Amino acid sequence: MIDIKKEIQKDRRAFIKNVLGGTIAGSLLLVIPAGAALDSKLPEQLPGMRGDDSVFTEKKFVFIVDVTACIGCGSCCVADKNEYNVPDGNYRTWVERYIIDDHDEVFVDSPNGGLDGYTEPRTDIPFPVRDTFFVPKLCNMCEKPSCVQVCPVGATYKTEDGFILIDKDRCVGCGYCIQACPYSVRYLNPLTRTADKCTWCYHRVRKGLLPACVNVCPVHARKFGDLNDKTSEVYRLLREPHVISVLKPGMGNKPALHYLGLRREVV
């Protein structure tokens, strides 16, 4: 107490300055977000990605969907919609239900893209069902992407580490890429009026997190990893003998999205 009085008497101006400065600094601490600290709290699901500030990574990412494991719960679709606030009626990822009867007739449906899950069995199958399974769909991240080739303004591009991304500021919404994509993963976002599609959660991957859909899958049907890492699960799966294939190999796009246990009826 005595000290404070002394301080004030010594230099009133400096004292007020100090008090004011302290108050302002203290209140700023409450306002300034603790974003950076929060990020470091998140687990690093992809080793070596956090702190990698280079423009392109040295990694070669692949996505593997295990058709034999998918239970069609739609967790991935829910996570995807939440992550990007995808407008209703558009889907960055969706889950299809395939039903093949014993006359080799194929029935495919995907009510609301699997977003609400599958609640009802199909009753319109004329013959006994031979086989039935779920196929999740998302961007194939082609090595030779048709969408990039047709973009007239350079809005869609392929990064050196294999991601196909869309520059929202550059896109004019002409829709060429939507027609060019053999896998129909693109849609015209009605809010931004630009093309939009799955990015394999580029922003999450660059922060060391798994894509949102991979992170939530309860049965581990979606796998994501670096092919250059010889210890990764995806490397092991692609190297060892498995029934593994890509969609529409005849299109020559060479997708980085692989399917485990894919049936030939799937398109």
Place this chain on the structure above:
Amino acid sequence: MDKEYKSHYYSHVVRIAFFLVIGGVLAVVARGLFLPDTMGQYGHYRGSNIEEQKNVEVRNHTNESCYECHRPIRLIHKAGVHQTVSCEFCHGPYADHIQDGKYVEKLPVKRDMEIKALCLRCHNKVIRARPEDSIKMVAMPQHLEEKKVQTDHNCNQCHMVHDPLLWIKAAREMMGLPMKEDKK
């Protein structure tokens, strides 16, 4: 002889050359004005977009982020058979609840038949496309009849949603009944 037929008027050529030069200059100026700075830095696209793509907001976190605060649930959820189920699947995205490390809004709590609908998204036996042996499937209302309870019972009356077998196991232990073999 040739000279007679050769024109001495060059004004049209000069005019064309003049407009070509003007056009060229205009094109260069327009290119400089309208083309983004980083266009063509790494390829035929705006190089600075990569940085923008990196900074997209992460809205879904991991279960670990939820456990930071919700400690009692962590103990139950992590020990049970539902440990691979994402918190955000039922409760909603992290970013709607916490922004910049600060509480924003309460996430909606699922009640009554919403819970049943969520359970049946995975455990409905009627949907035959699901691989068998992966998870436990039940048919409704046969499951309720089998367990000799009323058919309007909700799932969470017997099953704790965060660890569905928690109460079942506890009840079996209390009654001295043998434990069922755990499936995976």
